[in-house]
Amino acid sequence: MSDKTAKDIENEVSDWWKTSIIDMEPGKIHYSGYAIQDLIGNISFAGMIWLMTRGDLPSKGQAALLEAALVAAVDHGPQAPSIAIARMAATCGVGLNNAMASAVNVLGDVHGGAGEQAVALYHDIATRMDAGESLVDATAAGLDHQIAEHGKHIPGFGHRFHPLDPRAPRLLSLVEQAASDGIVSGRLGKIASQIEETLFERKGKRIPMNIDGATAVIYAELGFAAPLARGLFCLSRSVGILAHAWEQTNQGGRNKGPIPRRLIWSYDGPERRPFPTDQSGDLTGD
DSSP states (O other), X not given: OOXXXXXXXXXXXXXXXXXXXXXXXTTEEEETTEEHHHHTTTSOHHHHHHHHHHSSOOOHHHHHHHHHHHHHTSXXXXXXXXXXXXXXXXXXXXXXXXXXXXXXXXXXXXXXXXXXXXXXXXXXXXXXXXXXXXXXXXXXXXXXXXXXXXXXXXXXXXXXXXXXXXXXHHHHHHHHHHHHTTSSOOHHHHHHHHHHHHHHHHHSSOOOBOHHHHHHHHHHHTTOOHHHHHHHHHHHHHXXXXXXXXXXXXXXXXXXOSSOTTOOOOOOSOOOOOOOBOTTSOBOOO
């Protein structure tokens, strides 16, 4: 017979999940100690994201910088796989949540993961600087390590569509202003700028920072862990995904694929051939 008391069982059940994020009982909801009724109307959505992921309230300047990064990455048109998938899913007759889930599920290492990878690169260079290397030497070593481990593509730099990503300079100017106001250190921004300079010296042409590199600067400057950079991008891009899925739902259309029906894919398989049979009609294959 168990010696556990009713209180022991109650504690065991209540400890099945443990969280410091939300405290709740009938009629009361608190996030990291703050009552929901006090947060509603007094904190921005970006501030709420900070509270939920960091456990405390951001300053006004921190929340504004985070919001700028979230706003910048909401959409990049149907040429972005996530947006195209949201629209295609909508033409299949699924609901908005299904279309959004389909799109978010492709935000992986190649499409959606560059921000996380850029934050990790910035942190690697910062660690080398902490060990005594200069900014220039640490950046060169960090890039060499990145290339050796992950190939020649440098996350956060260059863009297949924009010669100069218009979002990046604006975000970097906000980081510079925040650094001058003492909101962030500005150190990660300088590292990112040095990466661009080092790439220019090595390649003889500019490979400008893109949206992923710029938002990564903000997330790193604000102290977000690298994996959270991808999660924050997912939150940001979900806004564009929702907008496109809703627009496509209202436009109608059925089973629209990734290319118009008049365009057929390239086929490079075997030539057309007869199905092999013997005289009895049985298959002659193994």
